[in-house]
Amino acid sequence: MKRSIGTRTEIQTNGDVAISVKNLHKSFKLPTEQAFGLKQAIFNRLRGIKGYKEQKVLRGLDFEVKKGDFLGIVGRNGSGKSTLLKILAGIYYPEKGEITIDGTLVPFIELGVGFNPELTGRENVYMNGALLGFSNEEMDAMYKDIWDFAELNDFQDQKLKNYSSGMQVRLAFSIAIRAQGDILLLDEVLAVGDAAFQQKCNDYFANLKKSNQTIILVTHSMANVKKFCNRAILIEDGKIIKDGDPKKVADAYTKLWS
Amino acid sequence: MNIPRVLNRKNRILLKELTKTDFKLRYQGSVLGYLWALLRPLMMFAILYIVFAKLLRFGGDIPHYPVYLLCGTTMWSFFTECTSQGIQAIVNRGDLLRKISFPKYIVVVSATLTAVINMLINLVVIIIFALINGVTPTWSWFLIIPAILELYLLSLGIAFLLGSINVKYRDITSIWDVLTQALFYAVPIIYPVSMIATSSVLAAKVIILNPISQAIQDIRFGLITHETITTWNYLDHIILAFIPIIITFAILIIGALVFRRKSKFFAEEV
Numbered sequence: 001m002k003r004s005i006g007t008r009t010e011i012q013t014n015g016d017v018a019i020s021v022k023n024l025h026k027s028f029k030l031p032t033e034q035a036f037g038l039k040q041a042i043f044n045r046l047r048g049i050k051g052y053k054e055q056k057v058l059r060g061l062d063f064e065v066k067k068g069d070f071l072g073i074v075g076r077n078g079s080g081k082s083t084l085l086k087i088l089a090g091i092y093y094p095e096k097g098e099i100t101i102d103g104t105l106v107p108f109i110e111l112g113v114g115f116n117p118e119l120t121g122r123e124n125v126y127m128n129g130a131l132l133g134f135s136n137e138e139m140d141a142m143y144k145d146i147w148d149f150a151e152l153n154d155f156q157d158q159k160l161k162n163y164s165s166g167m168q169v170r171l172a173f174s175i176a177i178r179a180q181g182d183i184l185l186l187d188e189v190l191a192v193g194d195a196a197f198q199q200k201c202n203d204y205f206a207n208l209k210k211s212n213q214t215i216i217l218v219t220h221s222m223a224n225v226k227k228f229c230n231r232a233i234l235i236e237d238g239k240i241i242k243d244g245d246p247k248k249v250a251d252a253y254t255k256l257w258s
Numbered sequence: 259m260n261i262p263r264v265l266n267r268k269n270r271i272l273l274k275e276l277t278k279t280d281f282k283l284r285y286q287g288s289v290l291g292y293l294w295a296l297l298r299p300l301m302m303f304a305i306l307y308i309v310f311a312k313l314l315r316f317g318g319d320i321p322h323y324p325v326y327l328l329c330g331t332t333m334w335s336f337f338t339e340c341t342s343q344g345i346q347a348i349v350n351r352g353d354l355l356r357k358i359s360f361p362k363y364i365v366v367v368s369a370t371l372t373a374v375i376n377m378l379i380n381l382v383v384i385i386i387f388a389l390i391n392g393v394t395p396t397w398s399w400f401l402i403i404p405a406i407l408e409l410y411l412l413s414l415g416i417a418f419l420l421g422s423i424n425v426k427y428r429d430i431t432s433i434w435d436v437l438t439q440a441l442f443y444a445v446p447i448i449y450p451v452s453m454i455a456t457s458s459v460l461a462a463k464v465i466i467l468n469p470i471s472q473a474i475q476d477i478r479f480g481l482i483t484h485e486t487i488t489t490w491n492y493l494d495h496i497i498l499a500f501i502p503i504i505i506t507f508a509i510l511i512i513g514a515l516v517f518r519r520k521s522k523f524f525a526e527e528v
Contacts, residue, residue, distance in 0.1 A: 113358050134271070
């Protein structure tokens with residue numbers, strides 16, 4: 001079973017393109033049988049059937065992101081946005097096409113990756129920090145700021161399972177925003193927690209917009225697209241159907257249902 | 259998996275944190291906590307000792323047989339823990355693989371390192387028991403270092419190889435469970451090699467060519483008694499003694515290559 005593989009290269013140059021995607025394709029093999037496992041695999045091979053169905057998710061994407069852009073990616077559920085983000089992050093491999101990333105990339109596919117309910121808040125902060133690439137010393141240095149931002153100082157030594165879900169997200173968000181990179185990939189992590197904390201998050205994103213970092217944001221909130229992004233793309237059925245001004249893209253997105 | 263990336267700073271930190279959490283979580287919520295790392299192999303030893311040394315009198319004329327037996331069971335536990343944890347590592351850490359990009363071998367290595375820590379704690383117990391039992395410390399104690407390392411590399415190779423297949427075919431976990439049960443009797447842990455040799459010398463020679471047997475016998479030779487039968491003093495040609503070592507490295511290399519090829523797709527398959 002040979003699968004052709006596209007390329008994903010990371011470089012560090014002074015050029016003005018942060019991300020370049022050329023003719024990107026991706027499909028998944030979804031098992032058609034309910035039963036997984038060795039028996040089924042041998043059975044399928046003997047009967048000469050594939051045992052899976054090919055699901056095309058991305059069908060030839062082409063776009064470039066300039067350094068300093070705040071790009072919004074919008075689209076319906078299942079349109080391929082998250083797959084695209086995961087390929088950019090290096091989690092999935094591109095099936096066909098070329099991706100070039102210029103600069104250090106920090107992905108937030110989900111907040112609180114590696115959080116374990118049986119560990120204390122403190123232990124989880126260090127674990128999550130290690131996954132974001134921070135050393136213990138770096139974590140020590142920013143430890144207090146993380147808890148201050150999350151406003152959860154009294155819960156540091158409580159197990160995470162005793163946190164409310166809102167508190168967990170706040171803690172995760174506070175760690176995530178410490179990560180420094182030239183390019184940030186964000187999957188729907190805007191505005192978490194209660195109204196007061198949402199304000200803090202909004203301030204953080206407004207600051208990001210002013211900084212010269214490159215941001216790619218996948219979201220369903222057209223308000224955020226209009227507020228933060230300077231460019232947006234609309235993906236439908238694995239293809240880019242609209243690219244450009246955030247307001248126009250947001251309108252096109254709303255029209256998908258009419 | 260090119261050399262500079264294998265142990266760069268970021269990966270080292272990640273490996274350390276993952277191992278720490280694995281170790282903490284293993285004994286989370288139990289009253290005796292870390293003590294179980296010691297109690298489990300000691301209890302297994304106690305059962306085997308009563309059944310095989312006292313009731314069935316398997317020990318024969320091997321000096322320090324109780325410690326000899328404890329040494330064997332501990333190293334066997336190390337091997338099974340290493341492989342079973344290593345094989346399941348990718349599946350157990352699926353949540354991480356799906357959300358973050360990092361070298362996948364780190365989760366396998368971190369899962370096996372917990373077994374290494376347990377084994378080292380138990381090794382201290384073995385040494386204490388050995389001294390109580392009247393074993394005199396010699397320079398040959400250092401021989402156990404390459405033997406333990408070999409056993410670890412073999413486990414790691416198996417974990418890489420079977421772990422990458424296990425992502426798609428979870429049957430591997432169950433198959434390996436049964437296989438280790440069978441392997442346990444193919445390795446001279448509860449019975450001495452000399453016992454097999456009384457009925458068939460050839461069978462005894464084949465048994466010690468198994469890399470697990472060879473490593474365990476080398477550890478016993480180094481640590482407990484030079485009367486232990488090893489590949490180095492029992493086979494007709496010294497060349498033959500390299501067979502288990504070649505098997506070990508072959509499994510490790512094949513395992514690493516298969517793992518590297520398949521690891522690209524772990525995130526979508528797990």
